Amino acid sequence: MNAVSRLAVENGRLEKKAKAEVLLDVVDVTKDYETREGEEIRALDRASLSLADGEFVSVVGPSGCGKSTLLKIIAGIEHKTSGSIAYRGKPDRRPQSGMGVVFQTPVLLPWLTISENVLLPIRVLRLPRKAAAERTRDLLALVGLAGFEGKYPGELSGGMQQRVSIARSLVHDPDLLLMDEPFGALDALTRERMSLELQKIWMSNRKTVFFITHSIMESVFLSDRVLVMSERPGRIVEELVVPFARPRRFELAADPEFNKLVSRIRDLLGASIDV
Amino acid sequence: MYNPAKRRRKRLKNFATNALSLLASVVLVIVLWEALVNLYHLPSYVLPAPKAVLAALIDGLAQSPTSRAGFWYHLGDTLTATLAGFAIGGVLGLVLAAAMAEFRVVERILFPYVAAIQSLPKVAIAPLYIIWFGYQIESKIAMSVTLALFPVLLNTLQGFLSVDRDRIDLMSSLNASRLQTFWLIKLPTSLPMIFAGLNLGIVYALLGTLVAEFIGAQRGMGVMVLQLQSVNDTAGVFAILVLLAIVGYLLIAGVRMVQSRVVFWSGGTTRKPAA
Numbered sequence: 407m408n409a410v411s412r413l414a415v416e417n418g419r420l421e422k423k424a425k426a427e428v429l430l431d432v433v434d435v436t437k438d439y440e441t442r443e444g445e446e447i448r449a450l451d452r453a454s455l456s457l458a459d460g461e462f463v464s465v466v467g468p469s470g471c472g473k474s475t476l477l478k479i480i481a482g483i484e485h486k487t488s489g490s491i492a493y494r495g496k497p498d499r500r501p502q503s504g505m506g507v508v509f510q511t512p513v514l515l516p517w518l519t520i521s522e523n524v525l526l527p528i529r530v531l532r533l534p535r536k537a538a539a540e541r542t543r544d545l546l547a548l549v550g551l552a553g554f555e556g557k558y559p560g561e562l563s564g565g566m567q568q569r570v571s572i573a574r575s576l577v578h579d580p581d582l583l584l585m586d587e588p589f590g591a592l593d594a595l596t597r598e599r600m601s602l603e604l605q606k607i608w609m610s611n612r613k614t615v616f617f618i619t620h621s622i623m624e625s626v627f628l629s630d631r632v633l634v635m636s637e638r639p640g641r642i643v644e645e646l647v648v649p650f651a652r653p654r655r656f657e658l659a660a661d662p663e664f665n666k667l668v669s670r671i672r673d674l675l676g677a678s679i680d681v
Numbered sequence: 682m683y684n685p686a687k688r689r690r691k692r693l694k695n696f697a698t699n700a701l702s703l704l705a706s707v708v709l710v711i712v713l714w715e716a717l718v719n720l721y722h723l724p725s726y727v728l729p730a731p732k733a734v735l736a737a738l739i740d741g742l743a744q745s746p747t748s749r750a751g752f753w754y755h756l757g758d759t760l761t762a763t764l765a766g767f768a769i770g771g772v773l774g775l776v777l778a779a780a781m782a783e784f785r786v787v788e789r790i791l792f793p794y795v796a797a798i799q800s801l802p803k804v805a806i807a808p809l810y811i812i813w814f815g816y817q818i819e820s821k822i823a824m825s826v827t828l829a830l831f832p833v834l835l836n837t838l839q840g841f842l843s844v845d846r847d848r849i850d851l852m853s854s855l856n857a858s859r860l861q862t863f864w865l866i867k868l869p870t871s872l873p874m875i876f877a878g879l880n881l882g883i884v885y886a887l888l889g890t891l892v893a894e895f896i897g898a899q900r901g902m903g904v905m906v907l908q909l910q911s912v913n914d915t916a917g918v919f920a921i922l923v924l925l926a927i928v929g930y931l932l933i934a935g936v937r938m939v940q941s942r943v944v945f946w947s948g949g950t951t952r953k954p955a956a
Binding site: 478481482483500505507509511513515516517526527529530531558560578584 | 845847848850851852853854855856857861865866869872945946947
């Protein structure tokens with residue numbers, strides 16, 4: 407058990423979560439870069455966290471604090487310098503079915519149709535296509551894009567493209583969904599709507615979600631837990647539990663307890679910026 | 682929104698405008714040319730009248746393809762060498778660029794040679810090819826390959842090396858093999874650059890063939906230009922230049938046509954692939 411979840415149990419806040427099966431256990435993961443001048447830079451400093459099955463966890467932190475690096479290490483895109491990652495109790499083993507990753511930009515392939523884009527993980531993982539075709543239609547309907555199967559990415563708006571990439575991240579039914587500031591490139595209105603949609607999608611499948619954002623409101627609105635990171639070298643400095651029942655609505659923003667959480671996070675981030 | 686009928690009408694209108702202005706400028710040049718020749722009584726071996734050029738062109742084209750005095754006999758050989766040189770140079774350029782982009786070792790070994798040969802005026806190699814391959818079509822193909830290879834190689838390499846990091850990350854997150862990443866991402870992503878190389882390659886293939894024909898050959902448009910020059914048949918030389926311009930234009934148009942089918946997603950607008 408790592409430091410964060412130990413703390414949670416001690417505080418008695420997360421007893422229920424701690425009993426749920428731990429999906430991902432990240433312990434003391436550190437990442438050092440070497441710059442071209444040969445200078446060592448520590449991007450991530452002994453980051454530890456664990457995700458329970460079906461949990462929605464956000465990470466907020468100042469830009470450049472290493473939160474994207476942490477996500478890329480979990481996704482197997484980047485190597486860690488030290489520390490360990492265990493997946494369902496097995497150290498350094500990545501899930502067979504791959505993970506679902508949503509990037510800040512949609513990363514769709516312009517030569518493939520929308521449904522071919524969604525099917526990309528099926529092709530790469532060599533999963534049966536027939537069942538996947540039906541699933542693709544269902545997922546596109548879930549993200550509000552029924553009827554767009556045969557279109558090309560260039561014919562869709564930025565928000566629609568990002569929804570396609572969410573459908574793509576779910577098509578191979580991964581246990582873990584990693585989202586790296588998925589709404590960062592969208593305008594404020596689209597962004598709010600996407601938060602609501604993501605909540606709907608999450609409620610319909612209860613995937614474990616690891617969600618990176620620099621929007622404090624978004625993190626509190628969507629998550630079961632919010633992890634706050636310090637400036638580089640990134641460390642997880644605090645964990646906050648968000649108690650509100652779902653479905654949550656934007657009226658929550660007027661709730662005093664919601665605002666207490668938001669200002670607590672803001673203080674933490676402000677403090678780390680001042681340092 | 683996408684409207685095929687409207688777009689087609691607009692394209693037709695553009696085409697008509699372009700064709701008309703082109704026709705007008707050609708007529709103007711011919712009239713001026715004819716006037717110049719008549720006004721200053723230029724001898725026909727310096728500047729033949731347009732009428733004489735047209736007569737030479739018709740005469741050359743009217744000959745049987747087996748006649749050494751006709752254009753077809755020579756054009757066939759030039760075209761064969763050009764297309765063979767383009768095909769070999771194109772494939773070679775693509776394969777070498779892929780190998781250099783995928784394997785650092787190959788890049789390290791080949792790059793100094795590529796850079797060295799690239800800075801050499803490659804036309805100077807032609808006499809060597811005559812020594813090696815003789816006065817037949819082989820020398821022409823060799824020269825054509827030499828000139829067509831480099832634009833394809835360098836543009837393709839540039840394409841492979843500038844593939845969006847996010848697309849590679851997406852594949853890594855799905856545990857994709859290197860081969861999968863190459864076929865599904867790198868190759869299609871590089872297609873616009875590959876075609877930029879092929880567009881240059883076809884022009885250089887024709888140029889290489891003509892250079893080899895000037896240096897030493899028994900057949901070909903280059904050979905014929907030298908023969909006509911030696912008997913002061915300037916109208917004939919002009920006729921061949923006109924023919925070569927048309928051939929060059931058609932070759933480029935052919936590559937462009939394939940390009941617009943294959944790389945339908947690239948270049949400003951997003952179009953559906955032609956059925």
